[in-house]
Amino acid sequence: MQTNPLISSLALALLLVTGCATGQALTPDERNDLLLMREEEKLARDVYLALDETWHATVFSSIAESEQRHMDAVLNLLNFFGIPDPAAGNAAGVFSNSELQELYHLAVDYGGQSLVAALEVGVYIEQTDIEDLQNAIARTSWNNIARVYSNLLRGSTNHLAAFTNNLDAVSGNQNGGAALPGTAVYEPISQTLYVPAIDITLPDDSVVVLDALLRLVETFPQALELVNASETSKLPSVDHASFSFDTGTLTLPDLVVGANHLDPIDDTHYTATLQLLEADGVGVAFVVTSLVAK
DSSP, rough: OOOOHHHHHHHHHOOOOSSSSOOOOOOHHHHHHHHHHHHHHHHHHHHHHHHHHHOOOHHHHHEEEEEEHHHHHHHHHHHHHHHHTTTOOOTTTOOOSHHHHHHHHHHHHHHTTHHHHHHHHHHHHHHHHHHHHHHHHHHHOOOOHHHHHHHHHHHHHHHHHHHHHHHHHTTTTTTTTTTOOOOOOOOOSSSSEEEEEEEEEEETTTEEEEEEEEEEEEEEEEEEEEEEEEEOOOOOOOTTTEEETHHHEEEEEEEEEBBBOOOOOTTTEEEOOOOOOSSSOOOOOEEEEEEOOO
């Protein structure tokens, strides 16, 4: 059965919230922030890719992939507001913003001196990104912009923790830096989560069953974005996953989890709950809030 876009949107809470009152234009600050964040995320990606070529440390390649997704999220906003992409046609290491261009060269040169220096570059870039995102959130009145920036902020906070923890391990400084307590990062074998049946009760009390595919966008906390949702001819069942409009909770009664570095959970069955994080014109995202072994 073909995907019904309306049902897919309703079923996973795609209640399109495009921002403020119709006709309200972006302020100069909002426009400039979008341009900056597009290239600042590119800066992070390009620097980490360059440092990964030098040091072959997984943290750089992993976070570079995440930065690409951050770049894509900001590009969606630029397209939504009809703003030309400042990164269009620019190769890795090339920027329209002259300050970011200079920072790229400084970061790559400094990070090439040692692995410790490279990790310090990662810490500096993420701290800068966090500060700029916080300022940009404070300057916007558009809901969709604020949601995307908030998601990027969560990602940058996780990246900062990963770089800091790696830096502490390499330098032997277990107490210094800006490590976030309780942070754990692991790389799943599969970057996607397939949910073969989700029962959705619509506002008219009818029930549809969807198949859905979600993609991992951050490893800690485990955040996933909706890639696709398709209506099926399956009948509702208590064995299916279910989504609640009232709470924004996706409940999975049976989930098999596998990971490279957490051997005890390989092929273990869990019940899981995912909480809706974002539902607007840019996308739909969930974060794992509960994972309990069966």
